[in-house]
Every structure is written in structure tokens, then in C-alpha cells.
Amino acid sequence: MPDVDLSETPLRELNRALHALEPGTNETHWHVANPAGRHSIAVGLDAPVTVEIGGNVGYYCAGMNKHATVHVRGNAGVGLAENMMSGVVRVDGDASQAAGATGRGGLLVIGGNASGRCGISMKGIDIVVGGSVGPMSAFMAQAGTLVVLGDAGEALGDSIYEARLFVRGTVKSLGADCEEKTPTDEDRSILADVLSRAGVAADPSEFRLYGSARRLYHFHVDNVDAY
């Protein structure tokens, strides 16, 4: 079980060692101490290993993650797990702006709150936020599921495409072309599945569903105010 202390080991060495791991590696569980808010910790992983980070991380932690499980025992900076492809990223505390931005797969679980633009341009990732999300979350969200146990800030789902947004608390306002939808059985089972993978005990029936009104899919002059 490799232990890496970032107060002694340069970040470059940590990431290089993680990138060198083969799919069948025995070094499957890594501990990273003293992250001290460093940016780009455990980015670009491509092996089914677990990396536990004991503290706060800066920008882009677990960016473009594939296959790996990254667990941050602290808060995370901007662009957490940006463009993640697969695997699991968990943050015990809060996450800054653009968490899960453009993510294409995998599961991102944020224990606390997430700031603005959570799930911006998401493309298939599932995101679960234990607390609330800030303004412009799920802006241009294309695919995947965003689950918010708390409240959502202004302009949720602005210019949304086909992502599903589930919010248990209040929504300050909806963005252009985002509307509340009546969940189908399929929507409910997707939500239940995401919650269970996230290990969150919550009743799917308590969430409201928001998605695209699809009025902006083809330009029309009568919708010009929405542009």
C-alpha cells in the first residue's frame, strides 16, 4: 500500500507513479498525505486503483479519471474530476466551481456543497451532491444525472440538452429551456440506482426532476429572448 507524502514528494513523481500502473498492478491502494491544496493531484489515472487523499485539494483533482477510485478526505478546488470518463471520485467536504465539468462517465459524489456551474456541459457522468449547488449548475448539460440533496441556485440547467437533474430541496430559478418534468418509472429507477451507487440513503420520491423543454433545439425567431 504505497504512501506518498506530498510535503516530501513532488506532485510530478506521484502522478508519474500513478500513470505507470498497469491494469493488473498489486499496488491497488494509495495514500496521499499533506495535499495542502495542490492542483492536479491524481489527474489522468487509467487503472482500477484507489487513491485516498488525506486533506484538501486544489484545482482539477482526479481530472479525466478513468477506472480509478479517488477519495478526497477534505474539500476540493475548481474543476474537480473534470471530464471524468469512468471510476468513482468522492469528496467528503465541499467542492468549488465546475465540479464534474464535461464529465463523460463514472460517478462523482460530493458530501458537502458544490459551488456554481456544478456539472457544466456534463456528457454522461453521474453526480451526487449531499448539500446544495450554486448558480448555473448543469449549464448546457448534455447527458448524465445530477442529484442534489439540498437546494439549487439560480439558472439551474440553463440551455440544457438531455441530462436529468434531480433536486430534493428548492430551486432558486430555472435557466433557459429547463423545465420541471413528471418523472417516469425509468427516471425513478435511474435516480434510485445513482443514489445506491453513491451510498446515499434518500427516498427517490422526494426529488423533483428537471430537464430540457427542447424549445431551443432548432432556432426559431419566436424564442429569441432565450438566446
Added chain:
Amino acid sequence: MDAPAPKPPGTLPRFSATFDPHTISEIRRAAATGIYDIRGFGAKRKLPHFDDLLFLGASISRYPLEGYRERCGTEVVLGTRFAKKPVELKTPVTIAGMSFGALSAQAKEALGRGASTVGTSTTTGDGGMTPEERGHSSILVYQVLPSRYGMNPDDLRKADAIEIVVGQGAKPGGGGMLLGQKISPRVAAMRNLPEGIDQRSACRHPDWTGPDDLEIKIEEIREITDWQKPIYVKVGASRPYYDTALAVKSGADVVVLDGMQGGTAATQEVFIEHVGIPILAAIRPAVQALQDLGMHRKVQLIVSGGIRNGADVAKALALGADAVAIGTAALIALGDNAPELEAEYEALGTVAGAYDDWHEGRDPAGITTQDPVLAARLDPIKAGRRLANYLAVLTLETQTIARACGKSHVHNLEPEDLVALTVEAAAMAGVPLAGTNWVPGR
């Protein structure tokens, strides 16, 4: 009875210079549809450009090189600042980023074939990397755009260089655009979008804003790719001094500067013709920024926007660029706007040479389309050959001029080799008006 008085002479119908026929047709079109005009190609109006500059050539005070005997180098190395594996090109002419989606898979393959034949690079675009273009491009630059369509760490690792696109010359401050006709099942799947919708693309990156963030973003990409690959930053020409300085400060290996003539697959006409500055006006401020930071030739500069021939290439290099990129000219070399297709262009309401509805996906040349029948018309091998020929001509022409100026490498061309034909060009390029030693503003 008197004969009727002869009609006094009248004047000919006179079109307004302000409300010219094109303007009137545009007002009528806007009134009928309620949507702005979208088109491809670059700025079409006359702008200060490289044609307004001339080379002085050798004379008694300088001697030229023999064309067939004395070497004139054209190779260029990009990404020497931080990348472990810089990109090495045999010619300073590269192929600019054009997306699969905007272009057919056959066109992307042809670009790869043509560029690889002459030892230069191609670039992906707003839509991700296709196996065809990776397979046929010996050197491939992978774009990271605001939309992040198709963005994938595996492709990042497969690329030879990475280009973070902040903007492009046709639309500095605007995002990508692809209309429903071109969102085929394959394009939709690559971009995670529903088929056939009019795609809206963001103009700002989703996970960074401003130069401090960009620096961190670049570091992330370097960490993901183990500091192997050069990282370019592409900007549309608007404030080239500051944008270049900030790109350097953010850690770019290469700055790509695209002037307002730069082509596009789909942008609002008003944007193409009215936002940004001509590349002629942008190169000197960018070079000045590099020089002020002690980074000229350490951070390389690639410029684009209306490059057509070796004279344009040579002038861009003489003004201080390390290489150029071409988009529109490369498509024309592949077969776009070919006169043989005249009847089909007329059926589309245009003529060969003026066709610019690249956003509609009905390109009779099979280049700017996703229609499988049209796309199948383009033979990637033959089109690639035409592009290779054209690139070879650009290189030879550039060498011809460099030798005439007595240079053993095209990078030895310098502003002192140039004069301007107009006061505007003299001011923009910072070279004297021909026959004088007057540089306006100096």
C-alpha cells in the same frame, strides 16, 4: 400638330455604395427569416493584407542565394519551451484545426494524407479525434475547446501536441456552431448530443476563466500527459499583444494567432466581417510581446487567416512568426469550390468560387458535409495528393523569396526585408512605406 418633345436624357440607375445590392439582399433575407445570416469561409471584404507588403530582394548591398544549389532550410521545431517531445515539421505550413462534423471523415483523412506527405501537422477540431485522422496524420494536434466535445484522455495521450482554443479569428469571443443538418448519428454520438439538433456551443471554457486559471489548466494537461507534449494556446486576433503575453505567462509552448480573415465552418456573417483584426495588424504586436518577455523563438508563434501562397507565408515569417496555419486554402486544394461543380453550385443558388454555405452540409465537393453520398465523392487519396502538391508549392515559393533575400533559412527573413504599399499596411506591419524610410507612428 407638333411632334412630341424628345425625352430628355436620363441618368443610369445608380446603386448606393452604402445600400449596395448585397446589403439590400441581406436586409430582405433578414426580414423574411428573422435569423442572422450564418455561413462558412472567412471575411470576404477587402482588408489590409499581405498583398500590401513587398519584399525588397537582394541588391548590391545584399547577395541572394542560388536557387538550385544553396540550401534554404524550412524545418521548424515547435514546443521547445517545456515539452519533452517537441513537434518537428519539415515545412512551416501547418493545417489548422477543422472539426470532424464540420468536415467529412474523407476530408479529414485527405488532410492527414496531404500533410503527412510533406512532413507537417494537422489539427483536430470542435468535435473530437477520429481514428481516420489519427491514422492518416503523422503529426496530429488535438484541440481542447470550450465545448469539450469528444474530449478524452486517451486521445490526449495519442496526440502529438495539444491546442487549447480560446478563440479563432472568424469569431473572437464566439463559440462553435454546428447546425442540425450536419449532426449525423456519428457526429451526435461523438459529441453526446441528440441527432439533428442545432448545436449551441459555449464560448467560455467550462472549468477555467482568466490567465491565472489557464496556467493551472495547462499544468493539469501537462501532468496528465507527463509533460511530453507541446501545449499551444490559440487566440483570435483582437488584442494580440496582451493575449500573447498572457498565453506565455500561462505557460504555453506555442501561441497560435488567427486573424479575422480566418475561415470558419459556420458563424454569423456579422461576426465574421466585424469582429477581430486582420492578421497583418496582429503579428507585430504579438512578436513584440514575445520580445518584451525575452521569449521570441523560445515560445513559437503560428499565425493564420487568409494565407494563400508562399509570399503570404514568407511575409508572415518575416514579420516574426515561426510557422503558419491554413484552413480555407487547404479545403480549396482538396477540391472545394471547383469549377467542374458549377452546375451544382448554381442549383444551390451560388457559383463556384463564392460557395460559402459550409454550414448546410450540402457541399457538392463532399468536404463540408456529413451526407454519406456527397462525402463519398471525395477520394481521400487523390485529394490528399492535391493538398501535398499545394503544400509543396507553398514551401517552394517561400524558399524562392527567402533565397532572393539572401537567407539560408526561411526563419532568417526579417521585417527589414519588407516594405509596404499603403500607409495603412506600413503602420500595421511596422515597415516603411515603399521608397521611403517612413514607418507611420514611429
